[in-house]
Amino acid sequence: MxxxxxxxxxxxxxxxxxxxxxxxxxxxxxxxxxxxxxxxxxxxxxxxxxxxxxxxxxxxxxxxxxxxxxxNRAAQSLVLGRTRNVGLIVPDIANPFYAPFIKGVEAYFRDTEFAVFLADTDEDTATEVRLAEAMIERVDGLILCAPRMSGTRLRAVAAKTAVVLANRTSRNAPSVLLDFEPGMDQAVAHVHALGHRRCAYLAGPANSWSNKQRRRLLGAACAERGIELADLGPYEPRFTGGYRAADEVLAAGVSAAFAYNDLVALGVLSRLTARGVQVPGELSIVGFDDVPMASMTNPPLTTVAMPVNALSRAAAATMHSTLDPGAPKAPPLPPVSELATRLLIRGTTGPV
Amino acid sequence: MxxxxxxxxxxxxxxxxxxxxxxxxxxxxxxxxxxxxxxxxxxxxxxxxxxxxxxxxxxxxxxxxxxxxxxNRAAQSLVLGRTRNVGLIVPDIANPFYAPFIKGVEAYFRDTEFAVFLADTDEDTATEVRLAEAMIERVDGLILCAPRMSGTRLRAVAAKTAVVLANRTSRNAPSVLLDFEPGMDQAVAHVHALGHRRCAYLAGPANSWSNKQRRRLLGAACAERGIELADLGPYEPRFTGGYRAADEVLAAGVSAAFAYNDLVALGVLSRLTARGVQVPGELSIVGFDDVPMASMTNPPLTTVAMPVNALSRAAAATMHSTLDPGAPKAPPLPPVSELATRLLIRGTTGPV
DNA sequence: GAGGATTATGAAAACGTTTGCGGAACAGTG
DNA sequence: CACTGTTCCGCAAACGTTTTCATAATCCTC
CATH class of the missing domain: 1.10.260.40 (lambda repressor-like DNA-binding domains)
Structure with missing residues (x-):
């Protein structure tokens, strides 16, 4: 009894x-x-x-x-050897492309035993590695969103803690990716159909994986259709980066421009409007990301939309399942089709 | 030897x-x-x-x-009784007003022994308290930015960990504040000078401290100058919240509107432009916050700018000094003058 | 050169958990 | 009743540090 x-x-x-x-x-x-x-x-x-x-x-x-x-969590961590924290590192919180990604990851882990450490690298590679180092001591795993660090550095990090990559590939860690091809292809086909034959790419950070990726696919799609592609930039991947791009793209004598992302596209649009240049009359603009603001400008921005939410949840789920064997296994990566990008035709593209 | x-x-x-x-x-x-x-x-x-x-x-x-x-940090935490982490809770990462705040706090702590846990409540009070509870176990202190939780709940949190408040006052924790008065006063004086006598306030979340604060000061400043003030809303403090506000403000028969923040002001502007309403010809708009986008619209937004960077650093420094007696003591709060707001007159305000 | 002050180091306790091991109580089986 | 198996629980070790206390070695001073 x-x-x-x-x-x-x-x-x-x-x-x-x-x-x-x-x-x-x-x-x-x-x-x-x-x-x-x-x-x-x-x-x-x-x-x-x-x-x-x-x-x-x-x-x-x-x-x-x-x-x-x-x-007491410290005591638990000590004996269990796990912190039940995960880290999330993104290049720039203020970049509206990452906000939904962050929210997706946080929402996912909200219902788990894990808490998430979020950090912002200010688009700076050195800060990125410093933050990663600092986090390694405090987390069980690290979600790296579009990391810029070198491959060897990445391997070193992955050797010390579980890592999942978003928008970047590596032999040393699992990754979740967007399939840029469909959206990019649609964009080029669209521009081609409107009669454009001389276009420009407004590049983002040179060491960015997505920048390289976008440039490569764009080059291929343009070549395939006989479109001449001029390389401009790199530009800061922000609204203000678009100002400089706007002036240079005008001088380049092209009729359409693909921006590295929506922010620079929006910056270009703003600068062009300010200079009295007609969009899409004198220049067509295609953005990338479909940030919220893209649909709200005048004219609204033609852009390539990404299923960021699916991406973030896939990243979180992948991390979760590597950390906690009891976690919902799910397909470690959703079928690629789910992560396909697609063109949203709005107001900034028109006939040449 | x-x-x-x-x-x-x-x-x-x-x-x-x-x-x-x-x-x-x-x-x-x-x-x-x-x-x-x-x-x-x-x-x-x-x-x-x-x-x-x-x-x-x-x-x-x-x-x-x-x-x-x-x-091993867990072992250190266990014996030292400190985690050397601080938590930061904000209502919405995607809100461009908070991004600089977050960056300011993170930048401050980057050079210290502390790491920061960032979380986003999605503007939801219940989520806010759940996140606070979850963080308490993992941090030495919590910076609460514009928290919406009740006073008693706040006291309970403050009883368990060090707390500093930003944009919210409480008897139970130190706080850093913006002085809305100068900017608000300038805004009302400006609108009055342009001849407006019937204005509207487009309210934000009813339980938000800053909303109440803004409404109160606005009411006082308007009364002082004999301006009639209509209350509209509350609206979601986002761009899309401004859409609804735009239609309602047109119906309200006023000649100028003060928005709860820039996002709704921008939403109003966008909606109005789409409806073919002239700004500032038919309606003048004043925003609040001076988010980056505010200067980039057409016309650019007249708004009240806040020294967010100073605010965030003050919050971080206050937290740091309560946590680590060895920290740079500095004035626990910068003189109020540093945190004064001021009006930025741009393109969305004009004669009635 | 004896004594006290100072410096450098080690042993061990403590922090708050989790968990392997073993024992006590009890239930079931023949 | 003896034996085995099961259920429930306590003891103590372990996790990796920091820090108190004690001790040995060295230095200084007269």
Whole structure:
């Protein structure tokens, strides 16, 4: 029977009144004393309910609740060897392309035992590696979004912690990717259909994987259709980067421009409008990303949309399943078709 | 002398060759063995150099380096009782007003021993408290940016961890604030000077501190100048929230509108432009925040600018100094004048 | 050169958990 | 009743640090 133990309840340790919880100071030992059991039993009651008597468990839980007991995470991490944190590093929080990605990852982990560390590299490679180093000590895994660090550096990081890559490939870590090809192909076909034969690519950061990717696919699609492609840039991948691009693209004598992303496309559009240049009359513009603002300008931006939400959840799920074998396995990567990009034709493209 | 110890160097423990670091597996004990000292000495060499012999220290450091030793943070946290993490909770990462704030805080802590946990509540109060609860266990302090949680809840949080508030006051925690008054006053004076006598306030979230604050000051400034103020909303504090606001403000028969923030102002502007309404000809618009996009629209937005960067650094510094007594004390709060807002007159305000 | 002050180091306790091992109580089986 | 198996629980070790305390070695001073 457990009756005697119940009887012992109020006898030893703390007074049994409904005292206010003592501000995160209650240890597992305090709970154990109050409940008249050993710390082991408390731990088991909390973590493996099937190992303790139902009545004992009820009592332990009640005592834990009364004391406002919260297990000390440092102690748990120490013995378990896991932090139950994951890190997320993105190039720029302020870039509206990454916001949905971040939200997707955070939303995914909100319902798990994991908390996420988010950091912003300010588009700077050195900061990126410093942040990665700092995070490694505190997390079980790292989601790297469009990382710029070198391959060898990436390998070093992956050697120390679980890594999943978004928008970047590597032999050393799993990655989730967008399939740029469909959207890019549609964009070039669209521009071609409108009669454009001389176009420009407004490049983003030279060491960016997506920049290379976009340039490559664009080159191929243009070549295939006999479109001449001029390379401009690189430009800062921001709105203001588009200002400079606008002036240079005008001077380049092309009739259409593909921007590295929506921000520079929007910057180009703004600058052109300010200079009194007609869009799409004198120049057609195609963006990349479909950030929220893209649909809100005048004219609204023709752009290539990405299923960022699917991408972020895929990244999070991949990480989760490598960290916690009990996690919903799901297909480690959704079928590529889910991550296909597609062209959104709006107002900034027109006949030459 | 220490010569004998040097001689002992390669004799015991690990082979002395430049082995590759063993993937974060090296403990302080391994370093101690390799260096031929006790773990205590290694700890001291790392944390309180003045307590160990210079030569010993050099040797320890070299061994630590060779093994790629990284102290285990969980163990440190456990004994020290501090995590050396701080949490930062904001309503919405995608809101361009918060991005600079976040970056400011992250930049501040980048050069300290602290790492920052960032989370986004999606403007949802319940999520906010859940995130706060989850973070409390993992951080030494929490920076709450424009929190919406109730006062009692806030007190409960502040009882468990150090808290600093941004854009919200409370008896239970220090806060850093923007002084809305100057900017607001300038805005009303500006609109009054242009001849407007019937204006509207496009409200933000009803439970938001800044919303109340703005409404109050606006009401006072308008009353003082004999301007009639209509209350519209609340609206979602986003671009799309402005769409609905635009239609309602047109129906309200006013000649000028103060938006809760730039996003809704921009939304209004966009919707109005789409409906063919002249801005500022038929309606003048004043925003709040001076987000980057505000200067890039056509016409550019008249808005009240905030020294967000100063605000975020003040918040971070306040937190830092309460956490680490050794931190640069600085004035706990910069003089209010530094945090004053001011009106930026651009293109969306004109004579009635 | 004896004594006290100073410096450098090691041993061990402590932080708060989890978990392997073993033992006690009890149930079932022959 | 003896034996085996099961259920429940406590003891103690372990995780990797930091820090107190004690001790040995060295230095200084008269």
């Amino acid at each position: 457990t009756a005697d133990r119940i009887g012992a309840d109020g006898a030893d340790g703390e007074p049994a009144g409904p005292r206010a919880a003592d501000a995160s100071r209650a240890s597992i030992r305090a709970v154990a004393n109050l409940a008249g059991v050993s710390p082991s039993t408390v731990s088991r009651a909390l973590n493996s309910p099937e190992l303790v008597n139902a009545e004992t468990r009820r009592r332990v839980l009640e005592c834990a609740d009364r004391l406002g007991y919260q297990p | 220490t010569a004998d110890r040097i001689g002992a160097d390669g004799a015991d423990g690990e082979p002395a060759g430049p082995r590759a670091a063993d993937a974060s597996r090296a403990s302080i004990r391994a370093v101690a063995n390799l260096a031929g000292v006790s773990p205590s000495t290694v700890s001291r060499a790392l944390n309180s150099p003045e307590l160990v012999n210079a030569e010993t220290r050099r040797r320890v450091l070299e061994c630590a380096d060779r093994l790629g030793y990284q102290p």
